[in-house]
Amino acid sequence: MSMQLVQPSFPQFLSVFTRIGCLSFGGPAGQIALMHRELIDERQWVEEGAFLRALNFCHLLPGPEAQQLATYIGWRMFGVRGGLAAGLLFIVPGALVMLALSLLYVQATGLSGFEAAMAGVKAAVIAIVLQALLRIAKRALKTRAQHWLAVAAFVALFLFDLPFPLVIAAAALVGLLTGSADGPHATASPPADSGRTLLTRSVGAAVKGALLWAAPFLLIFATLGPDHILADIATFFSTLALVTFGGAYAVLAYMAQAAVQDMGWLSAGQMADGLGLAETTPGPLILVTQFVGFLGAWNAPAPFSPVVAGILASIVVLWVTFVPCFIWIFAFAPWIERLEHARRLHAALAGVTAAVVGVIANLALWFALHVLFTRVTPFAAGPIRTQMPDVTSFDPVAAALAAGAIVLMLRFGRGPVTVLGLAVLASVAWHVISR
Template sequence: MTDAAPPAAVHWKTALLYWCRLGFISFGGPAGQIAIMHADLVEKRRWISEQRFLHALNYCMLLPGPEATQLAIYIGWLLHRTWGGILAGILFILPSMLLLGLLSWIYLAFGTLPLIAGILYGVKPAVVAIVLAAAWRIGSRTLKNLLLAAIAGAAFIAILAGLPFPAIVLAAGVTGAIGGRMLPNKFRTSAAHAQAADRPHAPALLDDHTPTPAHARYSLRALCLVAAAGLVIAATAWGLLAWQYGAEGTLARMGWFFTKAALMTFGGAYAVLPYVYQGAVENFGWLTAEQMIDGLALGETTPGPLIMVVAFVGFVGGWTKELFGPDSLVMAGAAGAVVATFFTFLPSFIFILAGGPLVESTRGNIRFTAPLTAISAAVVGVIVSLAVFFAEHVFLLDQPPSGWDFTAMAIAAGAAFALMRLKMGAVPVIAICALAGLMLSYVS
């Protein structure tokens, strides 16, 4: 422990400016976003201690949904009550939604131009490499023994066999719950979090032993009220869409579909993308498989959570279905993007604002890590299956003479080497591959 004084209370305007800035610079996926918040809020600004930061992160990792977004909501709520959490979450995701909406419009309006087509030719193989790198990164942290590797392999086979993703998550969670009791050593997480509390640190505004703020104290009545308010907001929003455009209309279907997707996002966006693909491409026809790959590439190049790719899916779906007629395609796309984003992220706000006080009351007594460990292992298998799916659409030529696109495979191999061996970030890799695709389009 050092002799430094804890920082002064954070003014709400200072916090809002920080969350807005974070929304514009949060590249690198959840790991990068969490690392940025840790460096800023724990080490530099000292708004929260490392122990409390990791305690909040543990809870967010147990939830479906984007953990970095949920962590921002949690810390915003701790600092400035309910509206602090709401505004922290909104400002964290808003820049990404606006930028991805703009890119979606450019893609749909000008995507057939040779310039854009050449860029996308180089970007698509990079996406395959990025998904494989994600599987490797998560797997290297998660698959610590043969039992967890077996769970990953079973999930890979199950998703290829057509089993629904929620069933796979449920089965993995049950396996972890049982295995945690019978073979606890096989499902034990790293002790790094426990060791964090023992390291000397300068005092933080919300330190290890700082009393829980009044608004963050647990009560069953408050939990029920917040949860009920969230459900009323969700039901009212969906009801208005159904009343205005019909329960079977595209926007109402999007609202219900992305709510279900949000509740299945265990282990990050890559894990739920097969479910989003199945619904958006195969069941509803909002976009094509190729457009889904392109949307993931655009999502990788923008700040914010990767699950924001749902904004692209919603934009393309609204545009494709011509919701407001052929003369209002941009408005239809924007409506689809807003609906997809709203219903995808609303559960995260409800989980944090309702469950936060309960989590604060259990500091030092984290539970359910064994089911989380098993689910994380299953997610590795699901992500690998996603890479196989993307590779099939990128590397197999569907026009005579059919066969393998070895040029695309070479680009993917180079991207994978840069990501996994050279440790380059996704954004520069995508930029290099886009340039390569552009150059090849002029050569060929």
């Protein structure tokens, strides 16, 4: 017997999605579970099958799937205004917290107690990324070919420093050619609208969205020029938004190495700090991009003050990162039932997901090298382009903190926020005792 759906008023809808946005801790799994409980179990606003079909659809898109799921549900219930409201309410609370933490971070940098606290954050980040690696590997690697694809992605990134978009594209092609094409089967009837009608709607939404997305580029290029830091930030993060398949951890490796090694916007340690701070905020983990953009502009603020430059960069990063998420939903949501039948698309995505395991392994090792050793230098030999630590710079305190965080997460099942808090307390305590 099908569930009798309840149609809320728009103010009720806004109230619930505000609550979801403020409580959406714990990564996409926890965020999706929260929406399921709030919207299906407690209020019967959405039918279970539609929720699951939308979730499968969002897994096919670049960007944070939980935020896109919220946007789709809002669109399904109240059209474009509902999609905008649900998607924004999922982002804004965490974005405000992340901006506040970024401002606090730059003001407190250099204080001995703060540096000790951040040392604990860096150590905990190793455990957090390792847990994500194991969790995603368990879900994604089901065949021998997928295991080899993960290994190949790791080698391509860590040893040969190949571009992240190239690795993802190659993985999708391998998945498409070698996958079984066994995607999820739709349980709903195909939409009544014709393909021509759906295409017209999709093209219209995509064109309008693309024009909005381009607005900051035009404004920045016209007023500050193409060489300004905000232009670089807008270009880099807009590119990043198009290749964020496989979740935030997948793209973090690309972003961390590019922002640290190529752009010089922040240090490897600051990148680890940003990830740790992002783990403590509600909303999608990809909000760590906001921290990276903030620090990049803070360090090269002219003609603005550092605070103004950082805030402007945060706004630009949020815009170019999340506007595409809304475009995907408004352009392709009408096709959701038909895309459920696109089995080859699911096979390509399976290849990407397998490669993501290697991508996250690269991120875990990259963070570990920069946290456990105080000196890491580039190494090149023939086609190999990687990084090597100076073994004499090994930090035993960081290693002990990281080992403790790993035990807490993997052996005792403690969550990221708890582990971050305990690692910070342990690091500060050691700082006080050893003085």
